[in-house]
Amino acid sequence: MAITLHADVLKFATQDKPLTxxxxxxxxxxxxxxxxxxxxxxxxxxxxxxxxxxxxxxxxxxxxxxxxxxxxxxxxxxxxxxxxxxxxxxxxxxxxxxxxxxxTAVDATDMANHLRSGGSSPESALLAREQALQVHQAMEQLSPNQRSVFLLRFIEEMELSEIADAMDMPVNTVKTHLHRAVKSVRARVGNRVGGNTL
Amino acid sequence: MNANPNNSNTPLRDSLSDEQLSELLAVPAKFASDETAEVASLRAALDDYRAEMLQWAERRSSVQTSLVAAAQRSRFWSAIPQWSLAAVAVVAVAAGTVFVTGNHVTSNPAAEETAMTASAPAPKADIAEDNRLLNSIDQELSFHSTHTPVDGFGLSATHGDTKPATRSEVTD
CATH class of the missing domain: 1.10.1740.10 (RNA polymerase sigma factor, region 2, helix turn helix motif)
Structure with a gap:
């Protein structure tokens, strides 16, 4: 039995994959x-x-x-x-x-050393650093899944479907983790940010 | 957007549910023209945190070394288990083959030879020769049993039990 291969098939089989x-x-x-x-x-x-x-x-x-x-x-x-x-x-x-x-060692004080605000004025830089620290501290209390979802949503600005793909969980589960995380962060940051009593 | 229609300057904490707050925070600020102070404050805090952490990460990333060497190393080490598994398999098969084959070659002929030797009748001449050899060995042993290695030096006085007469008898 004779086997014939089309030229295009041969070309496809032998060509190198494009660099990505x-x-x-x-x-x-x-x-x-x-x-x-x-x-x-x-x-x-x-x-x-x-x-x-x-x-x-x-x-x-x-x-x-x-x-x-x-x-x-x-x-x-x-x-x-x-x-x-x-x-x-x-x-x-x-x-x-x-x-x-x-x-015992890496706490908010250490984190503050990393956070050097590029704000235009010392006051705004201080405020920005304080707010960032408050968010950082608020996330300390979240479960690993809640923290990951919260970070991916509001820090990495990913869509819910992307978070679901990255974390290999249904979108509804992502929403549940997100809402619980927001509730916890809201309770901790909401009462302090900007000196407002919310 | 304002969740508190009575007083836009003092939004209530309970005015937004957690789900609503979550959805509002995900909307870019430029599209949220009218939002509560709570949403604005949280958004500002998150924006600051995002920016500060990215600055830190960029500074730290800028001093990291190339990953090419690590990638090559990891590729080498990831290939090692395949080689080692193949080598172990070959050695195991070879050792097993040698063991089984070696047992077959060395055990069966030896057993056959032993059986043949044990069952074959010995010639009378060989038996007589063996007896002579055994007798001579017995004589040698009985002679040496009364002598010590130091006797050859004539130090008989050191052996109180050894009688000179006996020695003279032997030498005569």
Whole structure:
């Protein structure tokens, strides 16, 4: 039996895959590392652990780049990897150690050292820093899922469907976590922000 | 948008549900022309937090080293388990084969030879030769049993139990 292959099929089979954003890991890091680091740092609240998780996220994405089918945005895909790594770390004793270390060492005062406001005046800079700290402290009391959803929604400004993809949970579950998180943050920040009694 | 129609300057905390507040916060500020002080304050706090954290992350990211080497290293290490698994499998199969084959070669012929040796009748000449050899061994042992290694140096006085007469008898 003779087998004939169409020229177009041969061409398709032999041509190299086009280079994507995922093929250059340094370019990937330049583009996405700051946003990932912001989200991971706000989630785990430890600089070294955040660095490690973000690096692992980028390396994992690079290694598994063939598996990215473009069903969601690259940012959502990367965020999903980061969320899973945070969950993995949360399950290990290592993370428990870091969490204990954080409870005693990395508090709002340390965070204040990181937050240097670029405000136009010292007063506005101070106010902005205070408000940022209050948000940071308010999120301390949230559960991991509530904190992740809250951060992804209001800090990373992702849509609910994107958060559902990244966290691998139904949209309704995302809404539930979000509403509980808002309720908690509202109770803590709402009474202090701007000196208003709300 | 104002949830408190009675007094726009003093919005009540209970005027918005958590769901409403959540939805309002997600709307960009430019589209929320008229919002309560609570929403505005929370939005400002979140905006500040977002901006401050991004500045921190950008500063920290700017001093990070290239990930190319780490990517190559991780690719190398991720390949190692495949090689090691293959190597372990080959070694296990080879060792198992040698063990089974070796047992078959060394045990069965040896058993056969042992059985043959045990069952074959010994010639009388061989038996007589073996007896002579055993007798000579017995004689040697009985001779040496009364002598010590130091006897050759003529230090018989050190052995009180050894009789000189016996020695002279042997030497005569």
């Amino acid at each position: 954003e995922l093929d250059d890991i340094d370019a990937l890091a330049r583009t996405y590392r700051p946003r990932l680091l912001r989200f991971v740092m706000a989630s785990v609240r430890d600089e070294d652990l955040a660095d490690t998780i973000v690096q692992d996220t980028l390396l994992k994405a690079y290694r598994n780049r063939a598996g990215f089918r473009g069903d969601c945005s690259l940012n959502t895909w990367l965020t999903g990897i980061a969320v899973n790594l945070i969950r993995d770390h949360a399950r290990t004793q290592k993370f428990k150690f870091w969490r204990k270390a954080h409870a």
